Amino acid sequence: GAVVSQHPSWVICKSGTSVKIECRSLDFQATTMFWYRQFPKQSLMLMATSNEGSKATYEQGVEKDKFLINHASLTLSTLTVTSAHPEDSSFYICSARTFDEQFFGPGTRLTVL
Amino acid sequence: QQQVKQSPQSLIVQKGGISIINCAYENTAFDYFPWYQQFPGKGPALLIAIRPDVSEKKEGRFTISFNKSAKQFSLHIMDSQPGDSATYFCAASMKTSGSRLTFGEGTQLTVNP
Numbered sequence A: 001g002a003v004v005s006q007h008p009s010w011v012i013c014k015s016g017t018s019v020k021i022e023c024r025s026l027d028f029q030a031t032t033m034f035w036y037r038q039f040p041k042q043s044l045m046l047m048a049t050s051n052e053g054s055k056a057t058y059e060q061g062v063e064k065d066k067f068l069i070n071h072a073s074l075t076l077s078t079l080t081v082t083s084a085h086p087e088d089s090s091f092y093i094c095s096a097r098t099f100d101e102q103f104f105g106p107g108t109r110l111t112v113l
Numbered sequence B: 001q002q003q004v005k006q007s008p009q010s011l012i013v014q015k016g017g018i019s020i021i022n023c024a025y026e027n028t029a030f031d032y033f034p035w036y037q038q039f040p041g042k043g044p045a046l047l048i049a050i051r052p053d054v055s056e057k058k059e060g061r062f063t064i065s066f067n068k069s070a071k072q073f074s075l076h077i078m079d080s081q082p083g084d085s086a087t088y089f090c091a092a093s094m095k096t097s098g099s100r101l102t103f104g105e106g107t108q109l110t111v112n113p
Helices: none
Strands: A004-007 A010-013 A019-025 A032-038 A044-051 A067-073 A076-081 A090-098 A101-104 A108-112 B004-007 B010-014 B019-025 B033-038 B045-050 B056-059 B062-067 B072-077 B086-092 B107-112
Touching: A004 A090, A010 A019, A019 A032, A019 A090, A019 A108, A032 A067, A032 A076, A044 A067, A076 A090, A101 B033, A101 B045, B004 B086, B010 B019, B019 B086, B019 B107, B033 B062, B045 B056, B045 B062, B045 B072, B072 B086
Parallel strands: A010 A108, B010 B107
Antiparallel strands: A004 A019, A019 A076, A032 A044, A032 A090, A067 A076, A090 A101, A090 A108, B004 B019, B019 B072, B033 B045, B033 B086, B056 B062, B062 B072, B086 B107
16 A cells, blocks of 8 residues: 655654654655644544645644645655644644545654643 | 544454444535544554445455445444454545545444453
8 A cells, every 4th residue: 555654753842942744655646645633532633735836725723824834745745833832742644645545644743841 | 514423432342243333424525435543653544445336345354334325334343353453533535625534533442352
């Protein structure tokens, strides 16, 4: 099956710093990537849809200035959490779409101290 | 109308038994129904998916049953194994919304040895 990687797998940072998370489709090209956030024992919450070469589309309630998304190529999308605070601590997961299927990355655990 | 309702929230099954998880949706425009398996600290993995023109799809021990008139679909895991213990999410999407997935709330499956 299609493989999606994320880097880093976990990150701990101080409050006020920015953190960048990379999402790569390793063996296919993805015109669309999605970013999700997941709290413990909860479902995935879609944050934004990222299309290569265009601005991301954010879900209602998601601060676009706080969660910067860049989809620079058909295999790479990045999520930057700017001025992170403890309430941003969560499990961030990306997915990449090929045809109708979405393949998910392994996730990034962000802890903001 | 965008919601997907999933039940039960948790399920305990004995090894060798059948695990059944149910989902219901409202939006008849949904045209793709995948199931994902997620282990703790990992991203979801696509398990099996079905389209509305098919009433059943089987892959190994996993079967999706789809009832278009009732707007329900279910996952059956035959001969359940302890290694199947994970959280299962149903989802639905439609091409007209860019294949954005709407997830169910998740089912925590525990298979006892």
